[in-house]
Amino acid sequence: MTYTVRKFDAVIVGAGGAGLRAAIQLSEAGYKTAVLTKVFPTRSHTVAAQGGVAASLGNSEEDHWHWHMYDTVKGSDWLGDQDAIEFMCRKANEVVVELEHYGMPFDRLDNGKIYQRPFGGHMSNFGEKPVRRSCAAADRTGHAMLHAMYQRNVKVNTQFFVEWQALDLVRDAEGDVLGVTAMDMETGEIVVFHAKATIFATGGAGRIYYSSTNAFINTGDGVGMAARAGIPLEDMEFWQFHPTGVAGAGVLITEGVRGEGGILRNSDGERFMERYAPNAKDLASRDVVSRAMTTEINEGRGCGPNKDFVLLDITHLPPETIMKRLPGIHEIGIQFAGVDCLKEPLPVVPTCHYQMGGIPTNYLGQVVVPKGGNQSEPVHGFYAAGECACASVHGANRLGTNSLLDLLVFGKSAGETAVNDLRASVKAHKPLAQEAIARTLARVDRLNNQKDGADVHETRLAMQRTMQKHAGVFRFKDMLAEGVKRIDEIAGQVAQTQIKDKSMVFNTARIEALELDNLIEVAKATIVSANARTESRGAHVRDDAIDTPETPDGRDDRNWLKHTLWYREGNRLDYKPVQMKPMSVDTIELKKRAY
Amino acid sequence: MNRLVVGAGYGLKDWLAQRVTGVVMAVFTLIMFAAALGGAMASREAWQAFMSNGFIRFLSFLFIVSLCWHAWVGVRDIWMDYLNSAALRLFLHVMTLLALVGYAGWAIQIIWRL
Amino acid sequence: MTNANRTVQFKIYRYDPDQDAKPYMQDISVELDSTARKLLDAMGKLKAQDDSISFRRACREGGCGSDAMNINGKNGLACLTAMDSFPAGKPIVLRPLPGLPVIRDLIVDMTQFFKQYNSIKPYLINNDPPPERERLQSPEDREELNGLYECILCACCTTSCPSFWWNPDKFVGPAGLLAAYRYIADTRDQAANERLDNLEDPYRLFRCHTIMNCVDVCPKGLNPTKAIGKIKEMMVRRAI
Ligand SMILES: Cc1cc2nc3c(=O)[nH]c(=O)nc-3n(C[C@H](O)[C@H](O)[C@H](O)COP(=O)(O)OP(=O)(O)OC[C@H]3O[C@@H](n4cnc5c(N)ncnc54)[C@H](O)[C@@H]3O)c2cc1C
Ligand code: SF4
Ligand code: SF4
Ligand code: FES
Numbered sequence: 001m002t003y004t005v006r007k008f009d010a011v012i013v014g015a016g017g018a019g020l021r022a023a024i025q026l027s028e029a030g031y032k033t034a035v036l037t038k039v040f041p042t043r044s045h046t047v048a049a050q051g052g053v054a055a056s057l058g059n060s061e062e063d064h065w066h067w068h069m070y071d072t073v074k075g076s077d078w079l080g081d082q083d084a085i086e087f088m089c090r091k092a093n094e095v096v097v098e099l100e101h102y103g104m105p106f107d108r109l110d111n112g113k114i115y116q117r118p119f120g121g122h123m124s125n126f127g128e129k130p131v132r133r134s135c136a137a138a139d140r141t142g143h144a145m146l147h148a149m150y151q152r153n154v155k156v157n158t159q160f161f162v163e164w165q166a167l168d169l170v171r172d173a174e175g176d177v178l179g180v181t182a183m184d185m186e187t188g189e190i191v192v193f194h195a196k197a198t199i200f201a202t203g204g205a206g207r208i209y210y211s212s213t214n215a216f217i218n219t220g221d222g223v224g225m226a227a228r229a230g231i232p233l234e235d236m237e238f239w240q241f242h243p244t245g246v247a248g249a250g251v252l253i254t255e256g257v258r259g260e261g262g263i264l265r266n267s268d269g270e271r272f273m274e275r276y277a278p279n280a281k282d283l284a285s286r287d288v289v290s291r292a293m294t295t296e297i298n299e300g301r302g303c304g305p306n307k308d309f310v311l312l313d314i315t316h317l318p319p320e321t322i323m324k325r326l327p328g329i330h331e332i333g334i335q336f337a338g339v340d341c342l343k344e345p346l347p348v349v350p351t352c353h354y355q356m357g358g359i360p361t362n363y364l365g366q367v368v369v370p371k372g373g374n375q376s377e378p379v380h381g382f383y384a385a386g387e388c389a390c391a392s393v394h395g396a397n398r399l400g401t402n403s404l405l406d407l408l409v410f411g412k413s414a415g416e417t418a419v420n421d422l423r424a425s426v427k428a429h430k431p432l433a434q435e436a437i438a439r440t441l442a443r444v445d446r447l448n449n450q451k452d453g454a455d456v457h458e459t460r461l462a463m464q465r466t467m468q469k470h471a472g473v474f475r476f477k478d479m480l481a482e483g484v485k486r487i488d489e490i491a492g493q494v495a496q497t498q499i500k501d502k503s504m505v506f507n508t509a510r511i512e513a514l515e516l517d518n519l520i521e522v523a524k525a526t527i528v529s530a531n532a533r534t535e536s537r538g539a540h541v542r543d544d545a546i547d548t549p550e551t552p553d554g555r556d557d558r559n560w561l562k563h564t565l566w567y568r569e570g571n572r573l574d575y576k577p578v579q580m581k582p583m584s585v586d587t588i589e590l591k592k593r594a595y
Numbered sequence: 596m597n598r599l600v601v602g603a604g605y606g607l608k609d610w611l612a613q614r615v616t617g618v619v620m621a622v623f624t625l626i627m628f629a630a631a632l633g634g635a636m637a638s639r640e641a642w643q644a645f646m647s648n649g650f651i652r653f654l655s656f657l658f659i660v661s662l663c664w665h666a667w668v669g670v671r672d673i674w675m676d677y678l679n680s681a682a683l684r685l686f687l688h689v690m691t692l693l694a695l696v697g698y699a700g701w702a703i704q705i706i707w708r709l
Numbered sequence: 710m711t712n713a714n715r716t717v718q719f720k721i722y723r724y725d726p727d728q729d730a731k732p733y734m735q736d737i738s739v740e741l742d743s744t745a746r747k748l749l750d751a752m753g754k755l756k757a758q759d760d761s762i763s764f765r766r767a768c769r770e771g772g773c774g775s776d777a778m779n780i781n782g783k784n785g786l787a788c789l790t791a792m793d794s795f796p797a798g799k800p801i802v803l804r805p806l807p808g809l810p811v812i813r814d815l816i817v818d819m820t821q822f823f824k825q826y827n828s829i830k831p832y833l834i835n836n837d838p839p840p841e842r843e844r845l846q847s848p849e850d851r852e853e854l855n856g857l858y859e860c861i862l863c864a865c866c867t868t869s870c871p872s873f874w875w876n877p878d879k880f881v882g883p884a885g886l887l888a889a890y891r892y893i894a895d896t897r898d899q900a901a902n903e904r905l906d907n908l909e910d911p912y913r914l915f916r917c918h919t920i921m922n923c924v925d926v927c928p929k930g931l932n933p934t935k936a937i938g939k940i941k942e943m944m945v946r947r948a949i
Contacts, residue, residue, distance in 0.1 A: 040819070042773070042861070102832075107848075154827055154831060251770045457757040503727040505727045601912065601913055606909050606915040607944045607948060611945065
């Protein structure tokens with residue numbers, strides 16, 4: 001197997017929201033940058049985001065970044081790093097306005113300013129009552145944003161490598177990152193992208209679960225590559241289950257529906273959220289709503305012949321509002337639920353949606369690892385942003401609309417930091433480490449020559465079913481322990497997958513097999529981390545973590561107020577403290593989380 | 596060199612011309628229809644009298660010019676779609692143009708001689 | 710709702726330049742249960758059966774534009790095409806989008822399509838120094854962009870347009886023209902004049918002969934012909 005080497009100042013892997021935002025920074029600074037993406041940029045999954053992007057613009061009512069920060073810390077169940085959260089909330093207005101200047105078609109208020117809608121967990125005055133903070137373009141915010149940023153990149157002449165799949169991170173003996181190996185999907189050619197700065201923005205890995213709102217391409221490639229290269233993964237036990245995925249199809253119904261006045265009902269027609277969250281009701285934080293729904297279903301108050309979903313009702317809203325603010329939802333209802341939401345409620349269930357954990361970074365977008373006594377030592381030449389990274393601003397549970405904000409803020413800061421580092425370094429490229437390239441060649445060779453191996457489709461399905469059953473909305477001690485074993489067995493099969501198609505030309509079977517290598521790393525990290533964390537926090541809820549005065553709702557701050565770090569080598573865990581000190585304001589003190 | 600240059604600057608003019616000449620032809624056809632129904636084609640004499648009317652002569656002139664102009668844009672588009680050689684295109688464009696001008700003159704002569 | 714297990718016949722365009730001298734149509738059938746609601750679900754089952762069948766897919770919800778193909782003679786997205794919309798008993802015929810070079814099976818080379826898209830300068834041009842806050846736009850002005858900005862660049866329209874088949878290098882095509890009008894119509898954009906100049910050419914815009922194939926196939930219900938008409942109208946208004 002042969003390969004060629006190409007040199008760039010910077011290589012960005014991923015052209016979703018985070019990758020495109022970083023690319024703007026580098027292209028504008030004039031650095032020779034390669035942006036690799038396995039799908040055409042506007043096909044990245046950011047396109048699917050519906051509800052909006054958070055910023056305390058205060059266009060409809062008073063708002064403040066400090067309130068936003070409070071909500072985010074509380075939403076994270078205090079696992080988020082408060083310095084990064086302050087940074088993000090303070091930057092929000094700037095990056096959203098910038099996006100508007102790029103041409104983003106936000107909806108407008110009568111006074112011409114950006115339209116804002118309420119969203120779950122976003123409150124005014126430190127948790128008092130819901131506030132309008134989500135800046136939206138109908139229910140197609142992600143689409144509008146992704147296209148606006150792609151278009152901006154066209155303007156600044158960014159060099160894209162479309163339908164190139166990155167395979168492995170290249171690190172040298174000192175641990176410095178020197179680029180990636182990648183395959184041109186159209187020809188099967190392997191190229192080493194040798195760079196002084198490498199930015200990962202590969203998105204999430206929602207496809208480790210059977211039922212997911214994520215695209216087929218969300219296979220955690222960046223996270224898998226980092227893990228194989230010895231970078232630990234942070235807080236991987238935390239997965240957000242979105243309350244409202246279309247039952248059976250998994251397609252998302254935005255929380256914006258509840259923001260516009262939608263109501264969840266059980267089989268008795270009861271607005272059950274009033275019992276679980278008397279204040280915020282249907283707009284409580286996502287983990288809270290998902291659990292309430294699961295409880296309703298488990299207690300027999302689900303709807304439909306199998307009593308396995310609840311209903312999201314908007315029939316009381318004026319049809320004009322629905323068609324103006326939620327036209328895409330109307331379409332999705334008809335396409336994927338066979339329901340006209342103007343007339344009938346939509347069948348919904350909690351569905352895997354977002355990966356809170358990922359590659360550990362700081363607020364500058366640098367990838368950080370524990371090294372020689374320092375808990376967070378930046379890795380030379382390596383940056384990450386977006387869903388694949390863990391800054392960590394979402395902690396144990398992300399608030400809706402904070403992810404698009406995360407892409408903008410940390411995509412930009414990763415790009416800026418890379419630009420600054422490139423400016424500061426006069427050095428030429430460090431020489432390439434041969435072993436890292438050997439790893440890629442060995443993987444591809446193995447796959448091409450595997451005999452009597454496991455079927456990719458079946459193996460992936462087994463992994464997804466196991467994750468769904470053993471590490472879902474509610475987690476059980478015994479199930480988790482058994483799940484760890486099952487996933488370990490499946491990992492053994494993944495190491496021996498076989499494909500029948502051996503063509504060099506656009507071989508999607510090979511692409512999927514290589515993706516599975518990454519998915520399984522994410523699955524392992526998730527279930528091992530979840531098994532070890534014996535408390536309930538945010539999206540991670542266990543049956544054996546009980547509600548006591550010291551551990552409210554099972555949250556055990558004395559033992560578990562810390563970030564998990566999972567190392568692939570030896571399937572080993574380590575922990576690091578949560579950054580409780582913000583940049584300029586006072587710490588937001590620990591409190592029981594109630595909505 | 597295989598560079599594509601755009602901006603010939605006459606797209607709108609031709610497009611408009613096609614619409615306008617189309618309308619002229621449609622109007623003329625309608626008038627002829629009406630005339631036929633009204634008996635203008637009942638006999639050779641009636642027909643001659645009708646065609647020697649100054650206004651009708653003017654209209655028929657317009658019709659012929661429109662027809663040729665319309666045909667020019669249409670035929671040229673066909674050459675542009677199917678031929679790649681610029682020299683051949685230019686040659687055919689010129690030939691088409693000359694032929695159409697010739698036809699127009701000839702047709703007008705015939706009609707006005709009626 | 711579709712009934713339980715049934716066998717569905719397919720006729721699929723196959724071509725792998727690595728192995729095949731020339732393209733051929735393959736007959737293949739698959740057993741489907743009630744979870745296969747959309748064509749893309751069924752194709753996933755097909756791929757599990759024969760991993761060499763190649764097509765693009767990503768979002769599976771009609772948002773990304775990856776899985777555009779020619780389905781029973783008409784361009785569309787596999788993920789939005791319901792299985793029960795097919796007449797029973799007849800094979801489902803799948804071909805790549807027409808008018809673009811085939812890379813493999815149902816995967817086409819979209820270079821030309823995106824080249825045309827890029828040629829209309831698909832980004833906001835405003836040379837005033839950016840204000841501190843957002844540029845203002847009234848809800849009415851914003852409404853002008855509805856039906857334009859939602860395009861997912863799937864190319865269903867452009868590859869169904871005969872004018873594009875003849876002049877893929879010179880005619881911008883419906884998707885590109887829709888994007889051109891999206892910026893012409895944006896009150897924040899200052900380059901409407903240059904944008905019109907860029908299209909004032911016998912090919913780029915005026916090769917559209919209002920055949921309306923594009924409107925017929927757009928999976929997002931957009932109307933490129935209407936946008937094209939508006940551009941022409943603006944040109945006329947500018948000229949007189
Ligand atoms: C249905 C849905 C709705 C959502 N709605 C909202 C919302 O309203 N508000 C909000 O804030 N958040 C929302 N989210 C979350 C948010 O959209 C995502 O977290 C975010 O878009 C992720 O962006 P990203 O840039 O990190 O990754 P993505 O957009 O997923 O992009 C990943 C990129 O990496 C590339 N890539 C991946 N692997 C490789 C590889 N091996 N080689 C080369 N390239 C590779 C891909 O091609 C792609 O370009 C939603 C998520 C979903 C699923
Ligand atoms: S209306 Fe114009 S753009 Fe649309 S298919 Fe017809 S010729 Fe093509
Ligand atoms: S206009 Fe419609 S058919 Fe054409 S590319 Fe856009 S979404 Fe696809
Ligand atoms: S898979 Fe995204 S549009 Fe069909």
